[in-house]
Amino acid sequence: MADAHRREWASVLAVTVRVTRDLDTAEEAVQEAYVQALRTWARDGVPARPGAWLTTVARRTALNLMRRRHTLESKLPLLVEPGDAGRPEQPGGGSEPVRGAIIDDRLRLIFTCCHPALASEAQVALTLRLVCGVPTPDIARAFLVADATMAARLTRAKKKIATTRIPYAVPSAAELPGRVDAVLTVVHLLYSTGYTARSGRELVRDDLCHRALGLARLLRGLLPDEPEVAGLLGLLLAHDARRATRTDAHGRLLRLEEQDRARWDRTQIAEADRLVVAALQAGPPGRFALQAAIAALHAQAPTYQATDWPQILTLYDELLRVWPSPVVALNRAVALAMVQGPAAALAEVEALERDVRLLGYQYLPSTKAELLHRLGRDAEAADAYQAALALTSNAAEEQFLMERVHATTPSRPNGSSGAEPPRSDIS
C-alpha cells in the first residue's frame, strides 16, 4: 500500500486533475481513493493494476464531489489546458490510460507545481504534496514550520495557480529549457534540504533525499532528451553514494577526506558516471551537468589527495562561467587551494567576503578558517571558526566546528597534521 502510494500518487493525481481542473478537488478525490483502497485491498487483495484501480476510483469520486459542489457551474477559475483538442475519454472508464497520456499528465503536474511565478518555497511544498503525495504535516516538519503555516502556504500557492491561470501544461519548446531548470532547482533544493538539514531528525532528512532522488529518476524517464536532467540525477547519485559516510557512529560530521571511501556506494557512483558522460556528450554542459561531473570526480577518487584537482578546477571555471554564483566561486577556491596552494585560495575567499550575497553563509568563514590553518595562522583560523559556529544551527556541524575551534586555539596543543585542506559544502 505504501509502495502504491509512492509509485502511483503522481499519476493518479495528474489524471484526476484533468477531470476536475481544480487541484484541491483532485487532491481530495485521490486521498479518498487511497482510503478506499486501504479498506478494499485489505479484504480482497491488491488488484493486478493498482494504478488503474486508484485512477478509476479517484475519477469517480472527483465527479461526485464536483456534482455536489457544482464546481462546473461555479465562477471559480479552472485550470487551463491549452491545446487540449478533445482528448478522448478512456473507454469503459476503468482501463488504464495509454502510457503516453500518463507521462504527459505527470509532467504537466510537475511543471505546474514548479512554475516560476510561484515562490520557491511554495514550489517545493507543492511538489512534495501534489507530485510525491507527502502529507502536509510531514512537509511542515521537513521545513521546520508549523502545520498551519505549511497548509496556508500550500493554499496560497494553489490559489495563485487558479487566479493567475498558471496552465496545467508542459511548456512550449522555446520555454522548455528555462522551465526545466526551474524544476531541477526545486528537486535539487529538496535534496540539499535533506542532505544538510539545518536541524531536525535524521529520518526526515533521509526521506527528503529519497523523494528528491525519486523525482529526479521520474524526470529522467519523462524527459530523456534533456541533458540537464541527466546531470541532476547524476549529481544527486554521486552525493547520495556518500551519504551514509558523512557522519560517524556518534553523528559527528566527517569531512570528505575523513570519509570511509570503501563504504561509498559503487553502483550509484557508476550510474552517476554514465549520466555525466551522457550529459557532457549532449553539447555545451549546463550547471547541473558540470556539478555532476565535479561530484563524480570526487566520488571516483581513490583518496582525497589523489583526486583530480586540476580537472575539478577546470570544471569549476566552466561552472562559474555558466552560473556566476558566489557559492560556486567559494567552492572553486577549495579546488584552487589543492592546485595552487592555500595562499592563492585565501585571496579569493577574502575577495568573496565583500559579496553581500554570502553574508550569513557559514561555509565562507569555515573555508577561510581551514585555509588560515593550513597557512599556520591558527589564531585567525580560530576566530573564523567561531564566526562559522555562530551561523550554523545543525548539531553535527556545531560539534565539528567546536572541535576545529579547539584544535586551532593556540593555547591548546594542536593535534592536526597541519596539511588539512579546507572544508566546503562538498563534504
Next chain:
Amino acid sequence: MSTTPDPTMTRYVVLIYQRESAGGVADIPPEIMEANERFDGQVTEQGGRVVAGLALEPTAAATAIRGAVVTDGPFIETKEALAGLYILEARDLDHAIAIARMTPTWEGGVEIRPLLDFQVMEVS
C-alpha cells in the same frame, strides 16, 4: 477596440516599469518608440489581444495623496517608475508571459497581474 471578453481567454494587466529622465517621453530612445508601434501587431500574431493601453506622464507630473496630506511626486518612489499599462487578453499565464516579455521598455521590465473580473472601461 471591442471590450467583449472572450470566455476562453483571461485578462491581465501588464504594468510597465522603466527608467525616467528629465526630458520625459522625448528622451525615450527612438528605437523603443518604434518598437512600441509594432507591438500591437506582434501581440495579435502571438494569438493575444491588447484590449486597452495607457501611457502615463512621468512621475514629475504625479501628485500623491495620503489621508489629508497632498504631496508632489509618485505614491511609491522607485528606481523604475510606472510608465504605463495595458490590458492583455491571453490564454493563460504562460501565454501572457510569452507576450509581455516582448513589451518594449527603456531599461525596465513589466509586472503581470490577472484582472479581478471582466469589467473593463472603454478607452477611446
